[in-house]
Amino acid sequence: MQSIGKGILTQTGWEIIKNSYEAKQAINDGSSFMTGNGYLGYRGTFAHDSSEAYVGCFVTDTWDNADGKWEELSNVPNALFTTFHVEGHDLTLTQPHQDFERSLDLSQGLTGYQATFPVSAGTVTLKEEKFASLAQHHVLGMRHVITADHPTVLVIESGIDTVLWDLNQQHLRGFDVKDTARGFEVQAQTSQSNIQVNVLERRYPLEGGQVVVKEGKHLMRWEVTLKENEPLILDKLMVVTSSNDHEHPSSALSQMEASVESYDALKQENKLAWDAYWARFDIIIEGNLSDQVATRFNTYHAIIATPMHKPLPIGARGLSCQAYQGAAFWDQEIYNTPMYLFSYPKQARMLLEYRYQTLDGARKKARKHGYEGAFYAWISGKTGEEICPDFFFKDVLSDRPIRNHFNLWQIHISPDIAYSIVRYYEVTQDEDFMRLYGLEMMFEIARFIASRVVFKPRLNRYELTQVQGPDEYHENVDNNAFTNYQSHAALKETLRYLEHFNPEDINKVRQQINLGDHEISLWHDITNKLYLPKPNQEGLIEQFDGFFNLESVVPAHEVTKRLKHPEEYYGWPNGITVFTQCNKQADMVQLFSLHPSLFNRDTMRMNYAYYEPRTLHFSSLSPSTHALVAARLGMVEEAYRHFKKALMIDLLNTNEAVSGGTFIGGMHTANNGATWAMITQGFLGLKRSHNHLYALNPVLPKEWKSVTFFTDIQGVRHKIYVSHEEISILNLSQSPMETTILLNEETITFRSQYQSQKQSRA
Numbered sequence: 001m002q003s004i005g006k007g008i009l010t011q012t013g014w015e016i017i018k019n020s021y022e023a024k025q026a027i028n029d030g031s032s033f034m035t036g037n038g039y040l041g042y043r044g045t046f047a048h049d050s051s052e053a054y055v056g057c058f059v060t061d062t063w064d065n066a067d068g069k070w071e072e073l074s075n076v077p078n079a080l081f082t083t084f085h086v087e088g089h090d091l092t093l094t095q096p097h098q099d100f101e102r103s104l105d106l107s108q109g110l111t112g113y114q115a116t117f118p119v120s121a122g123t124v125t126l127k128e129e130k131f132a133s134l135a136q137h138h139v140l141g142m143r144h145v146i147t148a149d150h151p152t153v154l155v156i157e158s159g160i161d162t163v164l165w166d167l168n169q170q171h172l173r174g175f176d177v178k179d180t181a182r183g184f185e186v187q188a189q190t191s192q193s194n195i196q197v198n199v200l201e202r203r204y205p206l207e208g209g210q211v212v213v214k215e216g217k218h219l220m221r222w223e224v225t226l227k228e229n230e231p232l233i234l235d236k237l238m239v240v241t242s243s244n245d246h247e248h249p250s251s252a253l254s255q256m257e258a259s260v261e262s263y264d265a266l267k268q269e270n271k272l273a274w275d276a277y278w279a280r281f282d283i284i285i286e287g288n289l290s291d292q293v294a295t296r297f298n299t300y301h302a303i304i305a306t307p308m309h310k311p312l313p314i315g316a317r318g319l320s321c322q323a324y325q326g327a328a329f330w331d332q333e334i335y336n337t338p339m340y341l342f343s344y345p346k347q348a349r350m351l352l353e354y355r356y357q358t359l360d361g362a363r364k365k366a367r368k369h370g371y372e373g374a375f376y377a378w379i380s381g382k383t384g385e386e387i388c389p390d391f392f393f394k395d396v397l398s399d400r401p402i403r404n405h406f407n408l409w410q411i412h413i414s415p416d417i418a419y420s421i422v423r424y425y426e427v428t429q430d431e432d433f434m435r436l437y438g439l440e441m442m443f444e445i446a447r448f449i450a451s452r453v454v455f456k457p458r459l460n461r462y463e464l465t466q467v468q469g470p471d472e473y474h475e476n477v478d479n480n481a482f483t484n485y486q487s488h489a490a491l492k493e494t495l496r497y498l499e500h501f502n503p504e505d506i507n508k509v510r511q512q513i514n515l516g517d518h519e520i521s522l523w524h525d526i527t528n529k530l531y532l533p534k535p536n537q538e539g540l541i542e543q544f545d546g547f548f549n550l551e552s553v554v555p556a557h558e559v560t561k562r563l564k565h566p567e568e569y570y571g572w573p574n575g576i577t578v579f580t581q582c583n584k585q586a587d588m589v590q591l592f593s594l595h596p597s598l599f600n601r602d603t604m605r606m607n608y609a610y611y612e613p614r615t616l617h618f619s620s621l622s623p624s625t626h627a628l629v630a631a632r633l634g635m636v637e638e639a640y641r642h643f644k645k646a647l648m649i650d651l652l653n654t655n656e657a658v659s660g661g662t663f664i665g666g667m668h669t670a671n672n673g674a675t676w677a678m679i680t681q682g683f684l685g686l687k688r689s690h691n692h693l694y695a696l697n698p699v700l701p702k703e704w705k706s707v708t709f710f711t712d713i714q715g716v717r718h719k720i721y722v723s724h725e726e727i728s729i730l731n732l733s734q735s736p737m738e739t740t741i742l743l744n745e746e747t748i749t750f751r752s753q754y755q756s757q758k759q760s761r762a
């Protein structure tokens with residue numbers, strides 16, 4: 001068993017294990033050990049836990065706005081609730097117990113624990129395991145194995161708990177609970193959006209029993225006699241759906257339940273589904289078990305946060321809780337999509353289709369603020385209308401709310417989506433997608449940018465004023481380099497499509513959205529004259545107008561000494577970083593991560609060296625971006641330092657989950673997705689090159705012996721192995737075809753396998 005830190009262990013690199021029970025870590029452990037499948041996320045709590053232990057099963061497409069301010073996903077009734085009692089002892093983890101071990105088996109999303117409870121006449125051992133089926137998204141399975149070392153009477157209470165943990169007021173109301181012969185079924189409605197949610201419980205093999213209703217729990221009670229050392233096995237299913245998934249949720253539940261042959265069959269089917277996912281996304285790291293398991297942990301969480309069943313957003317906290325409203329940020333395109341783009345492009349397309357479905361919401365937002373085209377929501381739920389509240393933080397010194405402008409000034413979200421469309425098309429050449437969705441989104445984004453720029457006649461240039469870049473500590477800035485370059489790239493690519501894409505398709509889309517010639521001429525003009533901050537005499541690019549005049553505080557952490565209160569907000573309007581060069585997350589490094597060829601290596605290195613010490617890394621998005629860029633720039637040790645930090649953000653998280661009354665727990669889903677990108681696009685230099693070939697340019701940290709990963713090249717799965725000495729690329733298809741890739745800038749062509757000595761990147 002190897003220790004990863006803070007009580008987390010692994011044995012094979014496929015599981016995380018913890019052998020201490022810490023009630024105060026309920027939020028962090030509940031997130032880390034959760035199970036899920038992109039449709040629902042069930043927190044890693046125990047079957048006997050109630051809402052105070054942050055039990056949660058969050059379901060996609062169940063947004064509700066109960067307090068008139070925060071729209072968030074609903075937590076549904078917990079049909080896995082079960083308790084055991086023996087001779088007056090509750091078998092719960094708050095009671096004395098020994099040999100506790102909890103684990104999450106990442107290979108199949110199986111979460112569980114075991115513990116032995118001392119009771120009057122001996123001991124009782126309890127084993128619990130559960131999983132959200134990746135094969136049947138609406139179904140969860142749970143098994144208990146109870147063994148006593150002496151004959152005893154076991155009291156079991158099992159049913160549905162309707163008392164739910166909600167962040168911003170209660171979402172479900174009107175619980176209607178039915179006792180069917182083999183379990184309970186509950187139906188309820190969301191309070192504002194009026195979505196019907198149905199949850200069904202099925203238990204095997206116990207039947208009959210006595211109904212007990214207490215504290216919002218509808219339970220069946222049995223007394224069974226345990227024989228000495230003869231395990232009792234109890235299985236349970238939880239099936240969930242809503243009126244957004246099925247027209248008749250209740251009958252859909254029964255059908256889904258009937259299709260499950262047994263717990264074992266469900267588990268086996270789930271395992272096969274996971275095998276297929278890992279065959280795409282696994283990254284095998286030889287030489288460092290801790291990095292291995294943490295990489296799989298992050299990849300696992302990226303997978304279970306991603307809706308695979310229909311176009312819906314990836315929430316910034318996935319389905320681990322209600323924080324960040326189960327909604328998409330730019331995180332989705334910039335951090336989560338790359339993993340899919342290179343290993344499962346169909347899923348990347350689905351995420352972009354979600355952006356197409358929300359195009360009307362983006363158009364609406366643009367019109368509302370006096371612009372044209374598509375101004376995408378900073379926080380985007382079902383419809384794409386803005387769900388980011390105006391007031392996010394509170395000034396703890398005055399107790400007054402702060403008006404943040406993420407929803408209005410963080411306009412880079414639109415060109416970020418354009419960036420993702422361009423990358424998707426570049427990798428897949430999926431013309432069908434472009435015809436149906438991509439071109440229209442690109443045109444509407446270009447329209448938005450054209451309506452958002454201001455022309456400065458004296459300077460004969462266009463500018464983007466009053467914006468906010470990724471560095472959220474500087475609101476209301478002009479000519480944020482990241483935003484200007486991203487917008488420029490979006491316009492340039494749009495014009496390229498207009499010129500090179502099939503004219504018939506272009507005209508069709510143009511007619512559809514009434515796109516006039518005068519608009520296209522304007523886009524040309526803006527592309528030619530949009531102000532793009534260039535390196536100054538020292539080679540530095542200014543993050544926004546006037547940035548270099550701000551106070552330079554190095555290292556950035558020095559600035560924290562100025563806090564008057566530990567929970568003060570650092571940014572707008574007068575937080576401690578506002579008049580300094582301290583970044584929350586660095587804009588320039590972010591720009592280099594997306595556009596590695598805009599500047600030469602020396603300029604990027606110089607700017608990295610300037611901005612990194614001025615960066616606080618207080619966004620979970622920051623370390624992975626630095627790791628990726630540093631690796632590409634050949635700064636392997638620096639890259640590995642940030643990689644390690646990013647890798648452990650959730651796995652070793654012991655931060656307070658509630659700060660200043662605000663819940664800040666849950667998985668950092670963008671960072672989970674970025675793990676794949678840090679390794680493949682950073683250390684291994686994977687990209688689609690300028691001449692449309694897949695390119696690899698590896699540098700490995702000395703801590704690793706080798707890395708193996710899988711990627712689709714021209715639609716065919718390849719296995720790529722890189723060690724310090726050699727590189728091999730294996731075509732995994734049944735009938736190998738000719739593959740050409742750019743390896744360390746050299747073009748190589750092979751049919752089934754390529755093998756070479758490695759030359760390292762300078």
Ligand code: IFM
Pocket residue numbers: 316324329330331470472619621670
């Ligand atoms: O999108 C990010 C943002 O860049 C920093 N704050 C958190 C958001 C959600 O992850």
